[in-house]
Amino acid sequence: MKTITALLLASTLACASAASSQEMHSHPAPEKLGRVSFPTSCAPAVSHDFERAVALLHSFAYTAAEKAFREVADADPSCAMAHWGIAMSHFHPLWSPPAPDELAKGEAEAIQATRLGAKTARERALIAAIAAYYHDAGHVPPPARAKAYEAAMAVAASRYPADTEVQVLYALSLLATASPQDTSHANQKQAGAILEPIYRKHPDHPGVAHYLIHAYDSAELAPRGLAPARAYSKIAPSAPHALHMPSHIFTRLGLWDDSIASNLAARAAAHSQGDVGEELHAMDYLTYAYLQRGRRADAEQVVRSLDSMGVHAGAEFKVGYAATAMPTRLAMEGRQWTVASRLQAGDGAAPEVAAIVYWARAVANARSGQAKAADADIARLDACRQQLLASKKDYWATQVDILGKEARAWQSAAGAHPDDGVATLRRAADQEDAIEKLPVTPGPIIPAREQLGDLYLQLHKPQDALDAYKAALAAAPGRRAALHGAALAADAVGDSHTASQMRQLLSR
Known part of the structure; x- marks a missing residue:
């Protein structure tokens, strides 16, 4: 053989190599x-x-x-x-x-x-x-x-x-x-x-x-993937996807600096090769990692660069998804409810892509105390789900159903029905736990169980909040908002050890 x-x-x-000062020409x-x-x-x-x-x-x-x-x-x-x-x-x-x-x-x-x-x-x-x-x-x-x-x-x-x-x-x-x-x-x-x-x-x-x-x-198997993740980018560094793929494992393990390095390299390589889909994919993972690392200004810069790329939500799915998810992550992770409530679904966006915006607007309105303002977007989520079911896209129909439950939960909480909100959000979290994400995304914009911790904290139920945050972190280690929420909840129940632990993880 x-x-x-x-x-x-x-x-x-x-990729072009840099010419040394002694050379007259650059050699690839x-x-x-x-x-x-x-x-x-x-x-x-x-x-x-x-x-x-x-x-x-x-x-x-x-x-x-x-x-x-x-x-x-x-x-x-x-x-x-x-x-x-x-x-x-x-x-x-x-x-x-x-x-x-x-x-x-x-x-x-x-x-x-x-x-x-x-x-x-x-x-x-x-x-x-x-x-x-x-x-x-x-x-x-x-x-x-x-x-x-x-x-x-x-x-x-x-x-x-x-x-x-x-x-x-x-x-x-x-x-x-x-x-x-x-x-x-x-x-x-x-x-x-x-x-x-x-x-x-x-x-x-x-x-x-x-x-x-x-x-x-x-979450179960990610530790097994660390060795091949660290190897793959060295095996095939000429392929942008090989530079990006290690970040799937880094994301699962909360290794944000590794993920950032991986996606910076992948983004640059994809851009040099004119691969817009791979570039946007790397940018979405990069935005996610920057936000978890607390580097919001860097995340904002990545999202701003979308304007000069001429991409839109109605493009091929990989492009449309990333172009929609990135600004949504920025607004929702930053708890910028006013900004999130003004997000727009691009023309021609697939229902599973447009649903991200409808969810963000509904939740943002509800979390800023405007329960009634969430009605229209909740109705749009329902329509997206029906459209996906009719197209036999059952996986995405389930994901949109989860988004709809989350939006309704926050609307119930904002409308003086907190118990209904908790029950609905718990169902959403259980549903989300029972289904794996696809490789197109580093994860939900905000995991349902992390949102449950937020709601419990808002309702002054710190022990329930702490339990929810711990469960969320077990599934998605190192998420910044969950660590911060867990520290606050631990403070409220007098668990100084856990509070200190969470803050140490935040400061790494």
Whole structure:
């Protein structure tokens, strides 16, 4: 088996190195994407380029990967696996499902790969798997197609237990079909069990480190992800997503300075490569980390930069979500109720994106004592939820339902019905605890259980508040507002030890 390192000079993904004072010219840094070994029956002359394309695919550099696979197809028109790679580039297993145009392109490439026919059974199994994803795409919903892909990859994995790439892709398929409602994280643990021994054998494989981070992106499993998180940005520093991904684990563990460094690097790399979606994604995580670190001025500067980027809420989901969440985080984390009450949902925003603004306005009005003013936005949240249910977007419908409960809870509290508010907010917190976040976000704008602590504190029930804050911090360590609230609640109940503990964590 021939192993090559995906290191290329002067590529579209390379960052420019600074010229020394003795040099007359600047030389670009080598492209570094990690080490991939993926033998195929294609022409030997394209093997290097094919493995580079796979390395890009493993770091979710989908546009660059598609281009690289297409160049392989142009160089070797008989290479069925090049068309497999293009079809894979349109799949996006852990992101939103392909848009209609992407779906059509991916389906056409899967068909072409099948028509060309691969020369080995292993390649035919991989092509059959991606063909299963695109089969009858106009009628079969994305989750069912993802399950079909996973089932086909399970067959391939059982046939080729020693094949690194087959096993890694199978692990990714398990992550793609993991249920957000499964708090046991069964699929994630199964994927981790596949990937961990491969990681020990191939510590510079980009997909292994990347997918381990995704597998362990939960409060339960995050400590397991710290080693691959610290490694991934060094394995594939030419890929902006590889620079960002470690911050998923850093966020789970409350390592804010690490998250800031990770997303500053990812933002700069994405900007230099013109990847607006990845840049906005890094900026949202960066804003979140700055706020938790108490660096509000830096967070404000990041949010202000949105104005010069020309992005809007109606853009592709990844862009629209970040562009909407960032100013909302800034206002709500800062308890700037007047600012939050004036937020606007952008034209064309998806209901799950617009709902963030409606929630913020409703809660802000209620928390500033204007209970009746929350009515219109609560009605808008209900409409968003119905729209999502009709579109069979059950995950987002649940998330919007949680937002609606939170808004109603604060409205009840503001309207002299505090017990109803507490009961409703407790239901929202229980519901939120029972569902995992998606990778698109570092977390809720304000976790429901943290809001429950706020409400208890407002109602002069400090012990209940302290219990709620502790539970919130167990799920999301290091959140600044929860630490501050817990310190105040501990003061009120005379627990000086806990109060001191919380303030020490705040000052780190």
